[in-house]
Amino acid sequence: xxxxxxxxxxxxxxxxxxxxxxxxxxxxxxxxxxxxxxxxxxxxxxxxxxxxxxxxxxxxxxxxxxxxxxxxxxxxxxxxxxxxxxxxxxxxxxxxxxxxxxxxxxxxxxxxxxxxxxxxxxxxxxxxxxxxxxxxxxxxxxxxxxxxxxxxxxxxxxxxxxxxxxxxxxxxxxxx
Amino acid sequence: xxxxxxxxxxxxxxxxxxxxxxxxxxxxxxxxxxxxxxxxxxxxxxxxxxxxxxxxxxxxxxxxxxxxxxxxxxxxxxxxxxxxxxxxxxxxxxxxxxxxxxxxxxx
Numbered sequence: 159x160x161x162x163x164x165x166x167x168x169x170x171x172x173x174x175x176x177x178x179x180x181x182x183x184x185x186x187x188x189x190x191x192x193x194x195x196x197x198x199x200x201x202x203x204x205x206x207x208x209x210x211x212x213x214x215x216x217x218x219x220x221x222x223x224x225x226x227x228x229x230x231x232x233x234x235x236x237x238x239x240x241x242x243x244x245x246x247x248x249x250x251x252x253x254x255x256x257x258x259x260x261x262x263x264x265x266x267x268x269x270x271x272x273x274x275x276x277x278x279x280x281x282x283x284x285x286x287x288x289x290x291x292x293x294x295x296x297x298x299x300x301x302x303x304x305x306x307x308x309x310x311x312x313x314x315x316x317x318x319x320x321x322x323x324x325x326x327x328x329x330x331x332x333x334x
Numbered sequence: 335x336x337x338x339x340x341x342x343x344x345x346x347x348x349x350x351x352x353x354x355x356x357x358x359x360x361x362x363x364x365x366x367x368x369x370x371x372x373x374x375x376x377x378x379x380x381x382x383x384x385x386x387x388x389x390x391x392x393x394x395x396x397x398x399x400x401x402x403x404x405x406x407x408x409x410x411x412x413x414x415x416x417x418x419x420x421x422x423x424x425x426x427x428x429x430x431x432x433x434x435x436x437x438x439x440x441x
Contacts, residue, residue: 180365187364188355195355206360213364276347295348327344 163229170220179220183213186230190237193297197241197289199281208244212237227306234299235307238289272330279329287322290315382436 162185169178190212194205215236216223223232280288286308293304294315301319305312411418 176365176368179368180361183361183364184357187357187360191355191360192353209360210364210367214367217368273347273350276344291348295345298349323344330344 164225167220167223167229170217179217182216182229186233187213189230189297190233193234193292194237194241196292196296197238197245199277208237208240211240215240228303231299231303231306234293234297234303235309238307275330276326279326282329283322283325286310286314287318287325290318291322291326294319379436386432 163182166178166182166185169175170182187209191205191209194208194212195202198205198208212233216233219236223229280291283291289308290304293299293307294301299307301312301315305315308315407421411421
């Protein structure tokens with residue numbers, strides 16, 4: 159945990175300092191919103207709602223932060239749990255996964271097309287594989303951090319990453 | 335469909351979206367939704383203070399040795415100044431500790 163984070167957390171804990179908490183939000187908003195944007199398949203509005211809930215929950219629970227992991231990892235865990243809970247509820251009621259890939263526009267040529275195909279392929283991965291790839295590649299977390307957030311062993315993270323990447327390559331090859 | 339990427343290119347593509355997201359009022363929105371800091375409960379403090387004062391009064395009046403002890407204190411303090419300072423420090427420490435307990439319970 160950085161010295162800045164710990165000093166700001168101490169100020170929030172001791173005197174409910176809103177300015178200190180605002181500084182924490184400013185420092186970590188990009189990473190948390192980035193992760194949630196990816197988890198929500200680019201739904202920026204929903205991602206920002208989840209991000210707000212994440213920081214509000216972090217403020218309420220900041221007393222339970224033990225400093226065993228980085229503050230950012232702790233925030234990622236809250237964000238991931240909020241997204242997972244909402245995702246589970248939506249899936250139970252609407253069957254989101256079946257419709258998620260149905261309304262994707264036709265791909266264009268070149269690099270943009272490759273990115274498009276990759277996004278489509280990402281949606282076809284299992285949830286743990288997709289989440290591990292999002293966290294480790296697209297949010298820049300280490301394997302240890304991802305394991306900490308997802309509460310699974312590091313070896314399992316590596317397995318999901320490896321299988322996920324193999325599946326992505328296979329999907330992209332099949333589509334080509 | 336585009337040509338499938340090799341391993342390195344796939345890694346590159348997966349890592350491409352690490353751009354910084356501009357705050358654009360997000361922090362202000364979060365801060366506006368934070369609960370306001372807990373107000374000091376003066377009624378509770380008053381009741382606790384009054385109860386404590388009553389308790390001290392009852393203890394003082396019902397213990398026969400306390401008045402004798404208090405009468406002998408000025409003499410002891412005039413002889414030994416260090417004892418006076420130590421006694422004062424102990425009272426201050428006790429007061430601070432009590433404040434921490436009272437404030438801590440309110441949170």
